[in-house]
Amino acid sequence: MTAAEQTETEYIVEYVDGPLAGTTERRLLIGGKVDERIGAVAAIEGLESLFWYVAGAERTVGGEKYVSYSFDAPDSDPVETEKEEESL
Numbered sequence: 001m002t003a004a005e006q007t008e009t010e011y012i013v014e015y016v017d018g019p020l021a022g023t024t025e026r027r028l029l030i031g032g033k034v035d036e037r038i039g040a041v042a043a044i045e046g047l048e049s050l051f052w053y054v055a056g057a058e059r060t061v062g063g064e065k066y067v068s069y070s071f072d073a074p075d076s077d078p079v080e081t082e083k084e085e086e087s088l
Helices: 003-009 082-086
Strands: 010-015 024-028 037-044 047-061 064-071
Touching: none
Parallel strands: 010 064
Antiparallel strands: 010 024, 037 047, 047 064
16 A cells, blocks of 8 residues: 555544543544544553544644544543542
């Protein structure tokens, strides 16, 4: 697969907030489109949790498509923050 073919079939997910903030991953375009909503499983403090993210802004950098995804807290597994733990 050439770089041009890869660029047309893949995009880079940027998690902008929530438990996965600051991380990225590659995903496949489906029918030439990005996923409007994606689920990600991650271990937080040793517990596997399901987190939902919603697509936002798209941009092209160096010939690759980047899509920002925002955390959908109401539909995701709950996550305790350090502030919540400190208040106990």
